[in-house]
Amino acid sequence: MRDKIIEILQSEFGVPTELTSELTDETDLLGSGLLDSFDFVQFLMIIDDIYDFSFDFSVTPPDSLTTIANLNSLKNKGKGKNFT
Amino acid sequence: MSTFSFVLIGSGVLLRSTINEITENQGCIKLIYVDNPTDTKRYESFHRVKQVTEVEQDFNDLKAIIDSSTWLLSVDNKKLLSAEILSLFKGKALNFHPGILPNYKGLYCYQWAVANGEKEFAATIHFMEPDVDAGDIVIERRFPIEDKDTGFSIYQKSLKNGQQAIESVLSKIFNQVDLPRVSQTSEMTNIWGRAKPYQIEIEWDKTPKHIINSLRASNFYPFKPPAFQVCFNGIPVIQGEKLKITTTELPGTILNVQGQTVRVAVIGNSVIEIQLLPIES
Numbered sequence: 001m002r003d004k005i006i007e008i009l010q011s012e013f014g015v016p017t018e019l020t021s022e023l024t025d026e027t028d029l030l031g032s033g034l035l036d037s038f039d040f041v042q043f044l045m046i047i048d049d050i051y052d053f054s055f056d057f058s059v060t061p062p063d064s065l066t067t068i069a070n071l072n073s074l075k076n077k078g079k080g081k082n083f084t
Numbered sequence: 085m086s087t088f089s090f091v092l093i094g095s096g097v098l099l100r101s102t103i104n105e106i107t108e109n110q111g112c113i114k115l116i117y118v119d120n121p122t123d124t125k126r127y128e129s130f131h132r133v134k135q136v137t138e139v140e141q142d143f144n145d146l147k148a149i150i151d152s153s154t155w156l157l158s159v160d161n162k163k164l165l166s167a168e169i170l171s172l173f174k175g176k177a178l179n180f181h182p183g184i185l186p187n188y189k190g191l192y193c194y195q196w197a198v199a200n201g202e203k204e205f206a207a208t209i210h211f212m213e214p215d216v217d218a219g220d221i222v223i224e225r226r227f228p229i230e231d232k233d234t235g236f237s238i239y240q241k242s243l244k245n246g247q248q249a250i251e252s253v254l255s256k257i258f259n260q261v262d263l264p265r266v267s268q269t270s271e272m273t274n275i276w277g278r279a280k281p282y283q284i285e286i287e288w289d290k291t292p293k294h295i296i297n298s299l300r301a302s303n304f305y306p307f308k309p310p311a312f313q314v315c316f317n318g319i320p321v322i323q324g325e326k327l328k329i330t331t332t333e334l335p336g337t338i339l340n341v342q343g344q345t346v347r348v349a350v351i352g353n354s355v356i357e358i359q360l361l362p363i364e365s
Contacts, residue, residue, distance in 0.1 A: 012100075014125040030306065037307045038096070039122050045097040045243060058230070058237035063306040 001051075001075055002068050008046055013039050025069040040066070047071065087153050088257060091146065091173075093117040093136060094159035098180060101247045102159050102254070103127070109258045114149050119162070136163050146172050155257060158212065159250065160243075162191060167214040177212035178222060178263075180250060182242035183276075185210060185224075186268040189217035190275040192311035194242055195235035199301035199312075201293065204228050205238050207245035209253050211265065216275055220265035223249045234303035234323075235311075279312035286316055288336035292326045292354045299324040299358065316346060316358055324358040331355050 006023065009015040015034055023034075030040045044065055048055045053074060055065070064070060089112040092102060099118070106113055118124050119136040127133050134142070146169065156177040158165070170177050183193030184206045197205050206226045211219035225245040229238060256263055286295060302314040305322045314321050331339060333349040340347040344360040 012126060013122055038120060041240070041307075042097045042100070042122075045240070046100075048244075049101075055240070056237060057240045058232045058234050061305060062236070 001072055004050070005047070005068055005071070008043065008050075009034070012046060013043065023068070025072065026067055028066045029068075030063075030066045051075070088112070089114050089151070089154045091115045091117075091150060091154060091156050092159065093139065093156070093163070093165075094161040094180075095119050095123055096160050097243055098159040098246050098250065099123060100126070102157060102250050103131075105251055105254050109254065111254075111258065114154065115146070117161075136161065139163065139169060140166055143168060143172070156212070157250075159246070164216060165212065165214070170212055170214060175211065178209055178253065179212045179217070179219070180246050181208045181210060181217050182206075182239065182246065183208060183217070184226070185217055185221060186270050186273040188276060189273065191277045192235075193276050194238040195301045195304075195309055195311040196276045197301075198229060198233060198235050198238055199298050201297045202229055205242060207242045207249050209246075209249050210268075211263075218268065220267050222253055222263045222265065224266075225249045233300065235301045235309055236304040236307070239304075276311070278310065283313050283315050283318070283320075285318075286314060286321065286348075286358075288348060288350060290351075292350045292352060292356060295350060295356055296324060296326055305361075316348075316360060319363070320361040322359045322361055324356050326350075327355045327357055329355050 006020045009020055010017065013035060019034060029035050035043055040062065044055060044062060047053065090106055091114055092099060095118055103113065113131050116127055116131050116133050117136045117139050118133055124133055150172055154173065154176065156173045158179040160180060183189065185208050188197060194205065204226050206224045208224045209222045210217065211222065213219040225248060227241055227245055253263065298314050299321055302309045302312060302321065303323050330353040331349045332353060333339060335349055335351045337349040338346060339349055339355060344362055345357060346360065347355055347357045350356050
């Protein structure tokens, strides 16, 4: 999942390789400024499309989804379906 | 080879899925108008991309590139297009609108619908006319607004439903099926937008339900709500809930403050607990 997220950040949001190479599982994608608020919502919806998380912001607020670790924990809880 | 071509205007995830859908169906994208740098970077290597602000000056350019097979698709676009530009497409102009028409025209309807205590919302696609969100409705995907929903969650759901609505409409276009047309007949027409003033203090003399609805509507945390921000003594409120306790204090009386959490008396002897936005040090 980490590799896919990095690929999305680079291809969809133009995040340069030098920044994605420093990305840890705990990096706050929003708080670090890697994505702005507009891009972050798009990012979550793209992740949702790919992994079929069926995010519902009324249940899972976006601020709880800002790190790869958080997204991975959803995966580990079996919330998504299409994991690669 | 597809016989259909498109001019797109919009932004974000809906623009992205529209482009993907057209590409998968071998449609031709002649021009994309975007309103932000991310979308510019994302598409300029593969498509001709211009800024939304340029569209009204592009009459001759558009006239030169469009033909009778060209559709204009407006997806998550906030710019109103002139009659002159729309006339170029000879009725083949569609807009995605998050909201039930004609009661919820304009901007940020997802936030206003929650504030107004509506029970359902819709992702709507309609033919475009020069007026705000006017024109016959092609498809309306309704979904419920539940008590747990916020302005933000309804926005998200309208985008998801919008993706499916766009997919359905494009499928009809590519299969040369006539698009349905339902006129907007209701007399209840409202045009919504950004509130003035943007920051609204909680009205403690309103019913608990009214207060909770306005707090849910204003909850876009961690982002700023687009239409209005509900505040408590000038501090933005993130969320609130009605507690299962009662009080005999007058509405608006502060009962308890703990950090960013405040309990306030409301009418009907009820108590509402609100969470304030942490003040950055």
